Amino acid sequence: PYKDRFAGKKVLVTGASQGIGEATALRFAQEGAQVALNGRKEDKLIAVRDAMPKVSGGEHVIAAGDISKEADVERLMRESIEAMGGLDILVCNAGYQIPSPSEDIKLEDFEGVMAVNVTGVMLPCRAALKYWLENNIHGVIIVNSSVHQIIPKPHYLGYSASKGAVGNIVRSLALEYASRGIRVNAVAPGAIVTPINMSWINDPEQYKAVSSHIPMKRPGESREIADTVAFLASEESTYITGQTLYVDGGLTLYGDFEKNWS
Ligand code: NAD
Helix, strand or coil: CCCCCCCCEEEEECCCCEEEEHHHHHHHHHHHCCEEEEEEEHHHHHHHHHCCCCCCCCCCCCEEEECCHHHHHHHHHHHHHHCCCHHHHHECCCCCCCCHHHHHHHHHHHHHHHHHHHHHHHHHHHHHHHHHEEEEEEEECEEECHHHCCCCCCCHHHHHHHHHHHHHHHHHHHHHHHHCCCEEEEEEEEEEEEEHHHHHHHCHHHHHHHHHCCCCCCCCEEEHHHHHHHHHHHHHCCCCCCCEECCCCCHHHHHHHHHCCC
């Protein structure tokens, strides 16, 4: 981490109770930002907050609520902005997936994934944009997408559709607000060691199989995604907007061509 790169900045991270969201919240706090932590369970968020370094800007904030629910998001965004005295950076990280053969996919599962991964991006973005426009703040949005923004994901139709949608949300918002000094980008992780992936992380055979089709031959760490989110939120990326930055050890490089190039 850089020392004090985000001193005085106010950040809200959705889905911050574990995994990439937790690592991202920690990274912003380590670099001096005051952070509002969103997730559904207050007790988990309090544990994350208590492990974060304190900063001079003010106490880190618990912003509990379901990110797919309009009333929850309106409330938690308002409360977070009030508690921190502002908002400069929004990280839309919350997301999940449910596997199923597509011919048997349950409507409630499909809609549930779309609600969190797509509506759960739109709602906090809408609230942040409104606040930034009213207060003439040059805010920054970073959305956590996935390599499945472009790589198909059989058996995960909702997830696949949701991450494709996220790519165009980022591009559309970036264009709509570029002239107002607001930047919108996405980070697209490959296979990352987080609780979402415990099924293959804890199985040596599957771990080897997953690693073998990544050109860098290993999964990524949450810290490596947090590094990229921090870069896209920082003063080192002030001319970047509407982009998706793939952080995937080369997973999107059509790895088979390394050996089969003729
Ligand atoms: P995770 O399951 O460890 O964490 C997801 C977080 O989102 C949790 O804190 C969870 O409580 C929260 N969340 C879920 N539904 C919510 C809701 N309705 N309201 C508020 N919070 C909610 O997952 P992760 O691996 O850290 O993934 C984070 C993001 O990164 C997701 O958007 C995921 O699609 C993306 N991603 C992860 C990987 C990976 O390999 N881990 C790869 C590509 C993309």
